[in-house]
Amino acid sequence: MTPIEKVEGRAIPFGLKNVDTDVIIPAKWLKTISREGLGQGAFETLRADPDNLFDRPEFQRAPILIAGDNFGCGSSREHAAWALGDLGIRVVIAPSYSDIFSGNAVKNGILPVVLPQAAIDRLMAVAATDPIHVDLDTQTVTTPFQDRFTFDIDPFRKMCLLQGLDEISLTEKSEAAIAAHEQKIAKTQPWLTPTLA
Amino acid sequence: MTRPRTLYEKIWDAHVVEQRPDGTCLIFIDRHLVHEVTSPQAFAGLRASGRTVRRPDLTLAVPDHNLPTTARQDAAGNRLPIADLESAAQLAALAQNAPDFGIRYIDAVAAEQGIVHVVGPEQGFSLPGTTIVCGDSHTACHGGIGALAFGIGTSEVEHVLATQTLLLQPAKTMEVRVEGEVGRGVTAKDVILHITGTIGAAGGTGHVIEYTGSTIRALSVEGRLTVSNMAIEGGARAGLIAPDATTFAYLKGRPYAPKGADWDAAVAYWTSLATDPGATYDKIVVIDAADIAPSVTWGTSPEDVVPITGLVPAPDSFADSSKQAAAAKSLAYMGLEPGTRMQDVAIENIFIGSCTNSRIEDLRAAAAVLKGRHKAAGVKWAIVVPGSGLVKAQAEAEGLDRIFTDAGLEWREPGCSACLGMNPDKVPAGERCASTSNRNFVGRQGPGSRTHLVSPAMAAAAAVTGRLTDVRELMD
Numbered sequence: 001m002t003p004i005e006k007v008e009g010r011a012i013p014f015g016l017k018n019v020d021t022d023v024i025i026p027a028k029w030l031k032t033i034s035r036e037g038l039g040q041g042a043f044e045t046l047r048a049d050p051d052n053l054f055d056r057p058e059f060q061r062a063p064i065l066i067a068g069d070n071f072g073c074g075s076s077r078e079h080a081a082w083a084l085g086d087l088g089i090r091v092v093i094a095p096s097y098s099d100i101f102s103g104n105a106v107k108n109g110i111l112p113v114v115l116p117q118a119a120i121d122r123l124m125a126v127a128a129t130d131p132i133h134v135d136l137d138t139q140t141v142t143t144p145f146q147d148r149f150t151f152d153i154d155p156f157r158k159m160c161l162l163q164g165l166d167e168i169s170l171t172e173k174s175e176a177a178i179a180a181h182e183q184k185i186a187k188t189q190p191w192l193t194p195t196l197a
Numbered sequence: 198m199t200r201p202r203t204l205y206e207k208i209w210d211a212h213v214v215e216q217r218p219d220g221t222c223l224i225f226i227d228r229h230l231v232h233e234v235t236s237p238q239a240f241a242g243l244r245a246s247g248r249t250v251r252r253p254d255l256t257l258a259v260p261d262h263n264l265p266t267t268a269r270q271d272a273a274g275n276r277l278p279i280a281d282l283e284s285a286a287q288l289a290a291l292a293q294n295a296p297d298f299g300i301r302y303i304d305a306v307a308a309e310q311g312i313v314h315v316v317g318p319e320q321g322f323s324l325p326g327t328t329i330v331c332g333d334s335h336t337a338c339h340g341g342i343g344a345l346a347f348g349i350g351t352s353e354v355e356h357v358l359a360t361q362t363l364l365l366q367p368a369k370t371m372e373v374r375v376e377g378e379v380g381r382g383v384t385a386k387d388v389i390l391h392i393t394g395t396i397g398a399a400g401g402t403g404h405v406i407e408y409t410g411s412t413i414r415a416l417s418v419e420g421r422l423t424v425s426n427m428a429i430e431g432g433a434r435a436g437l438i439a440p441d442a443t444t445f446a447y448l449k450g451r452p453y454a455p456k457g458a459d460w461d462a463a464v465a466y467w468t469s470l471a472t473d474p475g476a477t478y479d480k481i482v483v484i485d486a487a488d489i490a491p492s493v494t495w496g497t498s499p500e501d502v503v504p505i506t507g508l509v510p511a512p513d514s515f516a517d518s519s520k521q522a523a524a525a526k527s528l529a530y531m532g533l534e535p536g537t538r539m540q541d542v543a544i545e546n547i548f549i550g551s552c553t554n555s556r557i558e559d560l561r562a563a564a565a566v567l568k569g570r571h572k573a574a575g576v577k578w579a580i581v582v583p584g585s586g587l588v589k590a591q592a593e594a595e596g597l598d599r600i601f602t603d604a605g606l607e608w609r610e611p612g613c614s615a616c617l618g619m620n621p622d623k624v625p626a627g628e629r630c631a632s633t634s635n636r637n638f639v640g641r642q643g644p645g646s647r648t649h650l651v652s653p654a655m656a657a658a659a660a661v662t663g664r665l666t667d668v669r670e671l672m673d
């Protein structure tokens with residue numbers, strides 16, 4: 001996973017509320033058995049409109065997406081995070097996310113920044129013409145106009161994103177605790193292990 | 198004395214393997230359900246890193262999302278090819294990955310095959326008090342039998358396959374209490390649609406919802422699965438309903454359920470999980486069952502719910518400006534004018550199925566309305582898709598299939614079908630579908646499709662009249 005520390009560049013001033021994962025990547029794109037190439041299908045329904053934001057020259061490979069409340073709601077498909085990543089997005093900024101989406105984003109090296117609506121409104125205005133700077137280390141979003149917004153992030157997620165860590169290797173360090181739990185269950189609740197009678 | 202705890206807290210506490218300083222917990226996963234869409238990349242990841250599946254015995258794989266619901270074998274029992282090459286590739290990948298990694302696999306033509314969330318409880322593989330995950334957001338369904346069940350993404354599927362654990366933040370708790378007897382024609386689906394309309398699509402964000410109260414207690418297990426299934430439509434991470442005598446009666450004797458003395462020990466444990474008197478929730482919503490009517494959605498968010506006797510709302514009737522904009526967009530997509538009576542909306546397609554409403558009780562409710570009737574001329578496509586092969590066999594034993602086919606509906610093979618536009622069962626662009634599924638999102642049932650979420654009885658009523666219909670008018 002590519003680590004994230006500082007991301008600077010154009011931000012797509014999308015701003016829509018309750019964008020579900022069907023909008024981010026329609027179901028017909030779920031039929032892959034690999035992770036690459038999904039950027040083509042990202043926001044496909046919206047991009048059918050020739051005037052759409054995503055295909056404007058200034059927003060090609062823009063690393064930041066500004067969205068509205070409850071971004072990534074709906075289906076748990078991780079393809080949504082893969083599609084954003086394949087489109088070149090490294091940071092999403094929104095007032096809130098669905099829990100599943102923000103988890104999937106972090107696992108795929110995309111930083112979900114939470115900022116209040118007023119900050120979003122300001123960033124939307126800046127993004128129309130100018131780049132935005134996101135610094136994960138200092139947890140700040142800044143603009144060329146002296147705006148400075150700080151955001152909160154779970155420290156574990158922050159560490160994973162900063163170091164580009166793979167969660168499975170991290171969990172494997174807890175092998176002894178996992179084995180102990182399994183042994184306890186085998187003893188106290190043997191019926192929990194399914195067998196066909 | 199220990200602090201009084203909720204059902205959620207008890208299940209959570211029993212599964213904490215390790216707690217990180219920031220409160221994140223490594224949670225042990227008791228059951229992992231796997232289907233063909235969200236698993237290929239996870240298995241590929243395991244192969245790439247040389248990892249194995251830690252607990253194949255706690256894992257069950259079944260294909261459902263992509264399978265066509267037309268006949269799967271010819272008269273001689275040969276498998277029919279799947280026309281869509283990408284679907285075929287995903288299905289073939291699962292059929293290969295399951296034996297390669299030593300996982301129990303229910304084949305596409307097995308009698309037990311079905312939608313993963315129907316199969317889990319039906320096989321007794323899903324049990325109360327367990328943690329269950331699946332790479333599908335409607336995993337919350339299993340909360341209907343009192344399991345803490347989460348939808349996860351493919352990276353997490355790989356993580357669970359490799360470690361049998363997940364890293365999770367504790368959720369906040371929310372009680373949705375529904376009290377009283379429901380009126381005529383009101384089903385579990387109407388209860389959850391009404392709840393979603395009341396709390397909103399983000400009302401449960403960050404919470405696990407426990408559904409309580411006399412209305413919920415009176416529901417069958419099938420009905421409880423329907424309610425918990427749509428916890429995610431209210432934004433919640435999971436839904437829960439405390440296991441009780443109804444749950445135990447449903448599970449007893451199922452293939453993977455505990456047997457003999459184990460059963461008694463399990464029931465004693467499950468009984469102890471109920472929320473303690475004096476335990477508190479972070480949020481409480483109380484609903485009077487008398488306020489719940491047979492319900493229907495008008496828009497493209499599951500919170501867009503009105504009683505069937507209601508009208509299409511005007512965007513400016515909403516207080517919040519972004520909801521006004523969303524409602525205007527929804528209405529344009531749905532092709533509806535504010536002020537139209539919901540009952541005047543003509544319907545061309547009927548879908549009875551999905552993990553929300555494809556169990557035997559759902560099919561019985563639809564058949565009760567359709568018996569001796571025929572679908573209206575304006576209804577072009579009407580399909581009934583049982584949730585599993587076992588549901589299908591039961592329905593056929595009861596003669597429900599003939600009621601459907603006599604009424605002009607098609608009787609299909611089990612699978613996700615028109616719940617999502619992923620297999621051949623799709624609603625054509627610009628056409629409406631009265632659907633018993635759980636999502637009315639833009640394009641969910643196929644590009645341009647317009648979905649009205651309803652109960653099985655209401656879908657059947659719409660089939661008969663060719664418009665959204667108050668099922669009470671067709672009941673004796």
Ligand code: SF4
Pocket residue numbers: 261262312313314333334335551552553612613614616617634635
């Ligand atoms: S029926 Fe629909 S919601 Fe249920 S598992 Fe299948 S696709 Fe998911």
